Structures are given as structure tokens and as C-alpha cells.
Amino acid sequence: MVKTTNKKDNSDGFFAALKAFFRDERTQFAFGIVLLIGVLYVFMALLSFFFTGEADQSIVNGQYSSIEELKDITNWTGSYGAYLAEVIINRWFGVAAFAFLWFPFVAALRLIGIRLMALWKAFLFSSLFMVWFSLFFEFFLSSIFDNTFIKIGGEHGELCVTWLKIYVGTPGTFFILLGTGVLFAIFVFSSTLPFFKRLFSKKGQTETIDLESSAVDFEEDEKLEENGETIPSDWIITESDGEEEDSLSTPTVKKVQVDDDASIEIEIESTVAENEVIDDYSVENLGLYDPTLELSDYKYPTLNLLKEYPQTQTFVNKEEQDANQKRIITTLRHYGIGIKRIFETVGPTITLYEIVPEDGVRISKIRNLEADIMLSLAATGIRIIAPIPGKGTIGIEVPNSSPKIVSMYATIGSKKFQESTYDLPIALGRTITNEVFMFDLCKMPHLLVAGATGQGKSVGLNVLITSLLYKKHPSQLKFVLIDPKKVEFNIYTGIEKHFLAKLPDEVEPVVTESEKVVQTLNSLCKEMDHRYDLLKIAHVRNIKEYNEKFVNRRLNPEKGHKFLPYIVVVIDEFGDLIMTVGKEVEMPIARIAQLARAVGIHMVIATQRPSVNIITGVIKANFPARIAFKVSAMVDSKIILDGSGAEQLVGKGDLLFSQGAEFVRVQCAFVDTPEVENVVQFISNQRGYPTAFELPEPDVAEADAQEIGAVDLNNRDELFEAAARLVVSTQQGSASNIQRRFSVGYNRAGRIVDQLEAAGIIGPYEGSKPRQVLVQTEYDLERILNNL
DSSP states (O other), X not given: XXXXXXXXXXXXXXXXXXXXXXXXXXXXXXXHHHHHHHHHHHHHHHHHHHHHHHHHHHHHHSOOXXXXXXXXXXXXTXXXXXXXXXXXXXXXXXXXXXXXXXXXXXXXHHHXXXXXXXXXXXXXXXXXXXXHHHHHHHHHHTTXXXXXXXXXXXXXXXXXXXXXXXXXXXXXXXXXXXXXXXXXXXXXXXXXXXXXXXXXXXXXXXXXXXXXXXXXXXXXXXXXXXXXXXXXXXXXXXXXXXXHHHTTTSXXXXXXXXXXXXXXXXXXXXXXXXXXXXXXOOGGGGOOOOTTGGGTTOOOOOGXXXXXXXSOOOSSOHHHHHHHHHXXXXXXXXXXXXXXXXXXXXXSSEEEEEEEEOTXXXXXXXXXXXXXXXXXXXXXXXXXXXXXXXXXXXXXXXXXXXXXXXXXXXXXXXXXXXXXXXXXXXXXXXXXXXXXXXXXXXXXXXXXXXXXXXXXXXXXXXXXXXXXXXXXXXXXXEEEEEOTTSSSSGGGGGGHHHHBEEOTTOSOSSBOSHHHHHHHHHHHHHHHHHHHXXXXXXXXXXXXXXXXXXXXXXXXXXXXXXOOOEEEEEESOHHHXXXXXXXXXXXXXXXXXXXXXXXTEEEEEEEXXXXXXXXXXXHHHHOOEEEEEOOSSHHHHHHHHSSSXXXXXXXXXXXXXXXXXXXXXXXXXXXXXXXXXXXXXXXXXXXXXXXXXXXXXOOOOHHHXXXXXXXXXXXXXXXXXXXXXXXXXHTOOOHHXXXXXXXXXXXXXXXXXXXHHHTTSBOOOBTTBOOOBOXXXXXXXXXXXXXX
């Protein structure tokens, strides 16, 4: 039995590895190159057939006895190409077979990463073009090519046309070809139907003049200079606003004064009939812009991907509640504290007992009895809230003996989450009152998560990410995942082309190296500055107003405007980053935390070391929203929350959420690794974008940036020439590309980029746009290198 199971596991592992191999971007690129070469080979074979087919036909169609006879083949692609061209053109679809090459050409570009059109459309158009033109050429041109070696419509066209002529005759065949051609053109070319409408519409009796397209605006200048001559302003035709409306329906006469004694009258008659409708192609008629249109078939994850835990388990039975109440009352009476009334609220993990003390009892006296109450209840830990804000009662939180699992299934499926209108809704878990606890990350706007090892911090981050995946479309949200441990966020690599953002030319979508973390954060700062520039041009204050303007088509994409998705940066093990790179990450994080809220960039930082050198004053000042899981000491709780309480939590997802001075105790939802894998697999199986969302290329290091403009080309880097050839061949002049190809550090790659700019091989830095490659051919590059 064990042996059979092992075989099955090995088989599953093989197919998983095979699937991962074919889904790898490098594999797809390699297949795309091979397919593109194949398309070019077939194209050359077919093209050569028109020039060499007659000479090769006797050999291709005959029986050759030795390989020596194949040497007489004159086709540019050899004997295989000659035979292939003979079969495709003469025996299949004739000259129309060229049309079918469009489909493999589109498929090859798609594998490389260039999207021209949908594959099913390319296949449909190629097939229909090939079949129809095969019949068309055979019907109209076969008589011209009767005495040649080329069957213009192929055997397919010859057979079909012969069959049609037998059954419907020559006129019937003509009308069938005409009708199918017109129908095909209508559905393929959007301009066909308007052309026929104009062709058969009622026309005016006089020749038209397009005033709108031929008019010249002279309002700003008094004189117009043309071909060296000056035209006086009194020659200019002017028209009042009132005449504009009438000019569409009645003829108008304008006089242009040439000199004092003569005038020329130009009569312009209306060409629009009274009942004719003028097509209006204004922006208003286009409707609202839909950012989800590119992935319009995207489906949100379903609830059945998550595990549903049974709801039959009880939290705290009535006997336990009554016993706890009696113990609390007895303990307080031992110390002379009378109780007016006591009532409880049962939650999934803890039960809140609210007491109303008698008049004259000092609250500090009850707070000091925390250890005594915990002893009498035999609890693992209690927390006293004295008083509960806004209630006038004192709360005592006691852990349940049988805590309940708060499932992600129940949390995501709750009515509160499903009907939420938050911009970035996060369903964190359930409160003491057993209500779903949600918050909008946009309003936080950044989140600090801390807690001891094994207390639920990583599960909390997965809950945060999963909540957003269930609610947002890939066009509306991007994640930047930073994971120094390299294993926590690796599970999300499958949604790289849907939800992840990364540096240009970066292979791994999840940032794991400290050096890359600094570059990524600097890149986010540049993205933030670029977005602020767009907001400034659009005269708006935040990303919500900007996107609303863009959706309403009030911003011109040709001027650089685009729909801006939210970017959520999730950093795990922040303490490790501070230990390795220190201030290099603290400064960009502080900049993002201070400024990025308005442009839709939000940060979530998690650490298991809540010490003052990790969570500094700069970090705490810019992260007002905080989540504290169980910590070992009160001092750690004060560092995270600026108050005690986190050291009294029971662990296993029990947390305190703080925004300002108010604490909310929440039992974090539980989402297991297989559930996350199901969600990621569901999304990754759908069509995504060609590449991940690319962040702008980070600036060259400050020390290197000061040297720009003063680069000594006599002291060039050893890799300068190799890098120059790489840039020209790939037409990509980025430092990250050079860094990855030559395995050099970022500073050295930045210096090479500066030298390439000084040599005139690449253009200057242009913000978020890639550098322009100024040299297009290797010949020009060699000329530049020889002159250095």
C-alpha cells in the first residue's frame, strides 16, 4: 500500500514539475522564438515557390532515385521547403494559404510577450480568409493561370468552385462569393458598415467643403506669415457665433476683401439634409472607461476554495459562565468591593464580564486585583478594562476553556464583507461580540503588525492578502511582497501576472534579497512622486478623485494619464531588514508612510521583534493603525500599542487592534496554507496580463548620480562594450537588465548606465519611462566604440 502511494506521489510531482516547466516564462519565450522561426521558414518557402516552383516541380512531384537529384532544388529553403510549398499552395489552398500564417505568427508573439489580438480571433480570421480567398482566386483568376505551374486556388478551391458551379451555376457561385465576402467584411472590419451607410445614404446636390477641418484659427495673432508673405488681418474671414448654427441648414455667403476696388464672393451651401442624422463621435458617447475590460472574463475566487469548519461547537456553557460570575463576585467582596450587577458577552475566544461596582469604589482598586481574580478563575490570563470607554462599566476578559476557530470561510462569506463598499476592505476576524471585524486599509492608511513567534502573525498577513484577493479586480490592486525569510510569500508567485508588482527585468516576483528591497522601496518612492505629478496635472487631491475623472474620460491618456491601481506593500520580518540594511530602508519607508496615502500606496509592516531599535519613533509616528499579537512582556506591548494589554492575550490569533487610543480585541480568522494555495491556483488558471505590473526603475545611487555629466570615458568599465552590445541588441537600457545579465552589483550597473549615456548610446533618465536607446544597429555601435 505504501509503495502504491509513493508511486502516486511521484507521479503527481512529475506532472506538477512538468506543468511548472511549461508555465515558466522562459520556456514560453523559447517556444515563441522557435515558432516564429518556423513561421518565417514557411513564409520564405511559399514566397520562393513563385520564383523557383516551376524548376522544382518535376523533382518534387516525381520519384527521385538518389539524394544527388535533390541538389538541383532551387527553392530558397531547400527540398523540405520546396515540397512544403508544393503541398500547401497547389494541393491545398493556393495563394490564399499565406493568410493562415497569421495565426501561428500571433501565437508566437503571444508566447514572447507581445499581444496583438486574441488567439481565437486570429485563428478564425486566418481560416476564413484562407478558405474564402481560395474560392475567390479559383473563380476569377483560374483562367489566367491555366497554363502555369501554379494552381491559384489550390485543389481545395478547384474542387469547391467546380461543385458550386454544378449545383448553383456560375451566377449563383458569384453571388455566394459576393454575399459571404460582404458579411465577412462587416464582422471583421468596423469601417465596412459605415461605408455602406454612406454609400446608400441621401447625398446633397452640391459639392461639400469641410469647414471644420480646413479652418485656420487666427484669433491669437493679428497677422499670418506664409511662404515669406504677410497677410493683412482684414483679409481674414470671421463668423459670429449666431451664424454658426444656421450655417448647417442654409447657404451662406462670405466676402473676402482683396483690395479696395474688388471683392470675391464664395458661396458655401449646406450639404446636410434636414432629416439627416449627424454621427457624433464625442467622448461623451464612448461611455465610462472600464479598467477591468482587458481582463473582462476574470472571475473572483469562490467560497468553496476555503475550508468550512463545523459551527456546532459551543463557546462557553451556562454552568461555566455562572461559576465564573460567582468567583469574580466572591473575590471582589473579599477585598471589600461590592457589585451592583454583572453580565457577560461570549466571544469565540474570550468572554467579557462587565461589572457595575457600588458607589464609592475606586477603579484603581479593582485594577490592582487582576492577579487575584486570575487566581480565583484558574485562567491562563485575564485582562481588565477599567473603565470600558463609553459604557460606564468595568470589563474583565476571561479566556474560554474551549475556544472556537474563526474560519476564513465564515468571515469572507459574511453579509458585512460581501456588501462592503470599502476601497480596500480587510476582514480580520471576529470581535468579543462575535461580529465580523472589518476595516478599510485606505483610511488607516498604513498598518504595523507585531507579535511573538508562533502567535498568528503570518496567518494574519495571509488573511489580509486573501481578503483583498476576494474583493478586488487585478486592474484595481497590486501587491509588492517583501519576504526576507523567502518562504512566507512564495506561495503567491502564481498570481504574478494578475496582482503582483516588481522591478523591471526582475525574475522573482517576491522580493527576498536585502539589496533588492532597497531598490524596490526607492522605486516605490519614484512611483509615488510620478503619481503626485499626475494628480497635480489633473487638479485633484487623491487617487479616488483622479480615477473617477479618468473613468469619466475627463483625462487624456495621450498626455500620460492612466488608471492608477492601489499598491499594497507587505513587508514580513521587518526586524531582519533593519539589522541588515538599517537606515537604507527606514528612510524610503518613512517617505512612503508620510506621503503615499493620497496616491494609493499603503504599507503593512510585520515584525516579531518589537524593540525600540526596530520600531523607531519615525515608524510609529507614521503607522497609526497597529495590530499586536501576544508578546512576552509589557514593555513590548507598550512599544507596539503605546499601552499594556498585548502581554495578556492568549495567543493563537488573539490580537489587539489599535487605531488611536482605542483598543479592539479580535480573534483573527484562520486561513490554512492549502486554502491559500486553492485561491492562488484559482486565480493563476485564469488569463492574466502579459507581465507583472512594472514599477519604475530606481534612481542610480546618490554617489553615482553626482557623477552624471562628468563621466570619464577614458576610464570605462571592463563590461562597457559588452553592456553596450547588450543594450543595442535588446533595445533596453536599464541598470537592472545589465545587473541581471552580467551578475554585477547595482552600483556598478548604475555606473555603466552613466557611461552609456555619456557615450550617446542611451538617452537621459525620463522618470518612470524607460531610457531611450539612441543606437539602433550594431554598425553604428561599432563606429561609436571605435571613436572613443
